[in-house]
Amino acid sequence: MPLRISEEITFRKLEALLAFMETGNLAKAAEALDISPVSVHRALHSLEDGMRCALFRHEGRNLLPTEAAHVLADVARDVLKTMSDGIRVTREAAGYSADQLKIGSLYSLTIKTVPQVVIGIKMRRPELHTELVLGSNADLLQKLRQGSIDATLMALPEPDAEIESIPMFEDDIFFAAPADSHYASLPEIDLRVCRDEPFVSLGEGYVTSSGFMEAFRIADFTPNVVMKVGDIFSLMNLVGGGIGYSLLPGRVRDVFAKNVAFVPLTAEYGMKQSIGLSFLRRRERDPNLLGLAAVCRMLMRV
Template sequence: MAAHIDEEITFRKLETLLVFMEVGSLGRAAERLGTSPVSVHRALHSLEAGVRCTLFRQEGRNLLPNDAAQALADVAREVLRQMAEGIRSTREVAGYAADRIRIGSLYSLTSGTVPALIMGLKLRKPDVQTELVLGSNADLLLKLRDGAVDAALMGAPEAATDIESQALFEDEIFFATRAGSSFDGQAEVDLAQCSDERFVRLTEGFVTTGRFVDAFRAAGFAPNVVMTTGDIFSLMNLVGGGIGCTLLPGRIRPVLPGEVRLIPLQPRFRMPHKIVVAFLRTRERDPNLLSLLAACRGYASQLPSTPGSDPRRG
């Protein structure tokens, strides 16, 4: 069992001892520490009480350290160095102010939004390495809470009191069909008239899946889903290959295959949703996150307000 250390011995008092040993006077030590000579004197004598031996002798108005004070100073210097290193490594393990940042993202944001934000972050933090982790909304929320990512570009999480978020833009879903289908060329699609169509969709956990379910609930029927897939690029290819129709967010328009058409839904089926950068509330002061948030604000300020309309939102 480790020996008990008296509560009178604190890191602050050890720092005071080291400064006093370096400058040699109470007045100069107080000036360096931003305190008063009386406070320095009190701290030094409380160290004597803590170690239970004499550390100083009084000669006139001067306080002079003895050999025991020098021995304690040597130990204090190493203790403070190791503690500072321990705090640094602890924060690095937790992702705070480390030389890397782990950003989670939806697949649909990788063609435009992610590169733009990483470039914005590099301008502010050129030495920070970026690691990208892709997943569904549900995956990213779990990774945030587990500490596997530092921030996530995702659909705004609901009822997540431990999560803070900053809005990037608002998007909405569109009807996606193969070029040349009976829907191609329509101004808007009445989803309630699509009960005989075949559909493909993403697996559970994606923000697009949630909007898909909500839209068909509004349409009043369960769609005939013939296939599901785990990423949005495969989903677009399934539509282009004629496997079925689907609902897709406007942000994928820049990478849409040439054989796929996006058509607006009638207003009652439109499902606006916010895309945000999310992070744990306990991480809100982390310097790397603050730089990422600044890059996000710069990116968001350049986007138009119409949902799903800007090609940079890939």
């Protein structure tokens, strides 16, 4: 049978012990804990009663920790950290989180959507610290499932019982060509006329990459991809520099407007991306995510 812990040993008293051990002074420990020095002194002596051994000795007016106090302090650090972590994960399981929000995003959404969302959530919850994690759709979805991000702005995933998604907007996909290309002035383009042209694309896992391959499936030929990159801005630089053509979402068209032309695809392609907010359904009552969802819904109406 495990040893029963005395009621005299509490988390608050362990905090008092650590504060005293770290400051070496009753007054400073009391200031750190926002209590009186008398309360710290009582907590330390109460711990001694609960431990049934001496933790301190007096030298004049000074209270000096014994070796036993150092051992208990080491244990207390581990216990308090474990309990703090336990409270956090318990709150997450119940749908509540803390003062930090990790938002995943596609690179292309950092132009307009992400700043709008971050400003909106700061206005609603100014105490919240926001961290941005960038990646591909596949990377972000994996991080969301693993719990390393709280929510993500990306192309909406396939229906999943574990994931809640809020659609925000749809984005057309365009044929991207250098601004001085003979394709740039066309009112629309059928990819079949580009069969012999070089192309550049994003790597696997990006929604723009999967749309790229779907478009060429419709065109019924395999494009000559001369280079793949890991972010959409590098891709646009390659297009603007004449390395190859590509397919890009309309949301990035203003970034390199002088160097890259966005030409509509003919109607048979009908290429669009559905962009929105996704988070784990078990956390739908999390106040931070409720605030984030409200911001995203508001942006839908703008």
